[in-house]
Amino acid sequence: MKYAYYPGCSLECSSAAYDMSVRAVADLLGIELREIDDWNCCGATEYFSQDELTACAVIARNLALIEPQLDQVVAPCAACYLNLRKVDSLMKEDPALADKINQCLAAGRLHYDPGRVRVRHLLDLIHTDIGETAIKDKVVQPLTGLRVACYYGCQIVRPYDGFDNPEQPVKLDELMTWVGAEVVDFPVKAHCCGGHMTQISEPQAFELIRRLLHNAAEYRADLILCMCPMCQLNLDAYQNRVNSFFGTNYQIPIIFFTQLLGVAFGLDWKKLGFGKEIVPAEPVLRKKLTAPAATA
């Protein structure tokens, strides 16, 4: 199975643990990820609030750079995933816009035919294309007794109808059950982490983060699994500031779902990027998992 791979800027550095664990897990599952050569930033939400056509053209360059023999692209980051889907879908719905975007691409000697590439999220790919049997076969360290809250955030499940329910998604819950984890109820699993509001208006962002931490703590989750770099950053890096703001004392490790999947598959923890999270995850993993198959 070969897919084009669009890591996105966050995975290069601030969410390197996501990139490392995505590559390690994909390799083990026989998923060949071919990184788009010379990809550029998707602009997240910031270009759309200034200039629609430039936003679309910048994103479309990545679609146009995908090797002709590949017809699917995987984006682990929520913003990257949404933006690729959004531009592909806008171009399909609006031929006049598609033409304009292609005029922009032509200035860089590129072209993209809407619909040529199918944009996938990694969770969908692992859940659907790999599937339960193959996943269960690879487990060498069942996550028995580990209580996980599966956090989906916004842009992977909304607005495009896709592989999961937009309000109460379940695919990550199922995947974690396959590898033996105890999935806790987490009613706010598809609520917002505050996004870029942490940089614009802290009180609003901190309240949204607090709700998520509070909900996970109420259901006695040992850790929260993320699939979006922004969610991970807001919940992990801002956790201490949120604690000082509200006088709370949450210490909930926030990791990427691929990191925990890698633990279940017995991969080396260092190669999965453990140690990069600010609230450390290794103590609770060591405590809860009996006889870890791999250690740091």
Next chain:
Amino acid sequence: MVGTTLELRGSPFLHEIIQEVPGGERIVRCLQCGTCGGSCPNGADMQYTPRTIFAMIAANQREKVLKANTMWFCVSCYFCVSRCPQKIPITDIMYGLKRIAIRERMYQDTDAPALAKTFTDLLDKYGRSFELGLASRYYLFNRPIAMLKMGPMGLSMFTRGRMSLVPTKIKNIEQLQSIIRKARELGGTQQ
């Protein structure tokens, strides 16, 4: 149009929004049900909820809408879009309002335009986002006091190898810049 509920004729601003936003013509289907505001994580902090904004657009209250804080509290979570019974692209309309407010410098009391501009300036220059450059430039010029509070967090990100001191530039930056120039020329906005 089937299902038209907002009055179209009297409001040039309504036509402007329809021009500005792909799929924006669906705004006229708004039933004023309020599901959007009720679903919004930041609805309580908005001066006007999206439902009210749509009624104000139909009433041609251009200046009041463009000076409102509503769109700056939209974090693109798409809850409203996924619940809207009329399938109005509410988030995209919020983006459209942000664009007009930025073009005409009508926004008030928000650092969101500065953050967006700093972010995309770096993208235009390097082809990739540069987090340290973004944070230092944005905070220094817009929130110098908040910058002090960011120090310990920045340091812990840095010691864990999560913050690069130098930007990454894509190989073919000229190609990206030609595409961006063309987009601006074809009706993109002045930056």
